Amino acid sequence: MKTVKTKSEVTRAQIIQGALQALEKTGVIGTTTRKIAAEANVQLATLHYHFESKSALLVAVLEALIDEIAERLREDRGETEPNLDERIEILIRGTWRSIMQSQTRQIVQYELTLYALREGAQWLADQQYEAYLRLYRDQLASRSGKPELSLQSYTVLARFILAGIDGLILQELVKPNRSRSGRAIEALIHGSKQLAQKLLREA
Structure with a gap:
């Protein structure tokens, strides 16, 4: 409804x-x-x-951007319960696809982060980063009620993926090359799966 x-x-x-x-x-x-x-x-x-205030509006803009990506990721995942490796792929591929469809918005988000840091609004930069971290962590988590990893381990994996995505965004914005970025995305998926397996062994 x-x-x-x-x-x-x-x-x-x-x-x-x-x-x-x-x-x-x-x-x-x-x-x-x-x-x-x-x-x-x-x-x-x-x-x-x-x-x-302008700051309150900027927070709302960030929330809207994150909600937009979250909705696309939910659609990609659907109602099925993929395993952790599959969830990693869905998250990284879906996020990258959204980013490539809205590169101008990525520049806006980086500007918002730098603006917040320069203007002494550390809380705004923190809020932006933590929102993405929560989004990634939630997408990685199991819906079955039996989590494979602890919250801390899901957070470690989410941070690793977020750092990789951020680096690839900057590289693509500065020197666009879809083929190179595509290979890098595959490497990030592979590295993330390896980290997930390590975390599973330690669980």
Whole structure:
């Protein structure tokens, strides 16, 4: 059953989308709440009613981006219960596919991280990183009720994959080469499976 959104929820989503469009066009530094309101086609007062600050809106943008990737990963996994090796493949391939379809958004996310660190908003950078870590960990976890790994071990594996993905994103953005990146993704999958086996032996 489809959930019906309230007018307030629709307006909030509209503002978040407007913020993302503005960020893609002018970057974090060049994006003002006035520009966001214009992109979202709402009054500035309406924007400030839903978001008390630019930082609050940036957090909402990050959450929307992560939710978008999470939804695609859920669709890739479906209702089946793949084994851990298969879940690793689904996570890495699905994440990379989403990234390649939205490279401009990846630049926005890196800008948001650097902006947060430069402006003394360490919490925003932390929140972004932890959200991705939770997403990866949840995608790796078993749904059967019998986890193969401890929460700590799932976190170790998620951190390894996240670090690999981040490095490959930067490499592809700076010097695009889909063939090279494809080979690197296969290597990351292989390395992640090896780490998973090591963690399983230690469990």
